[in-house]
Amino acid sequence: MLTRRNDCLAQRSCRALSRLVHEEFVEPCPQHDDGNIHLMFRISRGDRQAFGQIYSKYYPVVKDYLSSLKCPGHSLNDISQEVFTRLWKYHKCFRGNSAVKTYLFGIAKHIWSDKQGRDHLAKHFYLNRSPSSPLVTPSPFWALGAEKERRELIEAIEEVLARLPSGMQEAVRLVHLLGNSKKKAAKLAGCSDETFRRKLRRGMERLRELLDQENILQA
Numbered sequence: 517m518l519t520r521r522n523d524c525l526a527q528r529s530c531r532a533l534s535r536l537v538h539e540e541f542v543e544p545c546p547q548h549d550d551g552n553i554h555l556m557f558r559i560s561r562g563d564r565q566a567f568g569q570i571y572s573k574y575y576p577v578v579k580d581y582l583s584s585l586k587c588p589g590h591s592l593n594d595i596s597q598e599v600f601t602r603l604w605k606y607h608k609c610f611r612g613n614s615a616v617k618t619y620l621f622g623i624a625k626h627i628w629s630d631k632q633g634r635d636h637l638a639k640h641f642y643l644n645r646s647p648s649s650p651l652v653t654p655s656p657f658w659a660l661g662a663e664k665e666r667r668e669l670i671e672a673i674e675e676v677l678a679r680l681p682s683g684m685q686e687a688v689r690l691v692h693l694l695g696n697s698k699k700k701a702a703k704l705a706g707c708s709d710e711t712f713r714r715k716l717r718r719g720m721e722r723l724r725e726l727l728d729q730e731n732i733l734q735a
Contacts (some may be wrong), residue, residue, distance in 0.1 A: 595631065636692065688716065
């Protein structure tokens with residue numbers, strides 16, 4: 517059962533990645549060929565040598581792009597690496613309907629937006645803790661030097677978030693992690709605005725309860 521669930525999640529991630537960079541299940545268009553698209557098709561067939569060539573050529577390009585998105589220097593290398601990790605993990609998703617750079621930039625923007633969303637959610641809960649866990653010094657915790665503490669908190673919140681019912685979890689992710697407006701998120705979730713807002717409110721309330729129960733937000 518777990519293997520089947522993981523397979524379904526992988527398929528959904530692959531489809532989402534394709535939609536992200538406007539991929540369609542069609543033959544490659546000549547105008548999108550930037551001279552390296554043949555390497556991407558080799559990667560889509562599992563060619564590690566082609567992957568190494570794309571990595572060598574585009575790693576600095578992706579890093580510069582992330583820098584232009586105001587990604588902080590201490591995160592640049594990690595996120596750039598994640599772009600290519602995700603490229604290989606979902607290598608079968610590439611369909612050739614965009615240039616290589618466009619495809620990689622789409623992945624990079626998605627990862628950076630997701631990281632910003634997780635940071636925002638963790639900061640929200642940390643700076644708005646219940647009276648039973650009083651806030652001592654919020655600013656230093658969220659300062660540049662507290663990257664390890666932030667990462668640990670974000671991972672803990674992700675674990676708890678995964679325990680929520682699917683509808684609540686989707687609502688929280690669409691708004692607080694992916695940055696969609698509530699109206700747009702409701703359309704993506706396929707439900708009315710009222711239903712979506714109810715799921716989001718209950719999801720945030722339940723998430724806070726679980727975080728408090730496990731003392732995750734204790735100083």
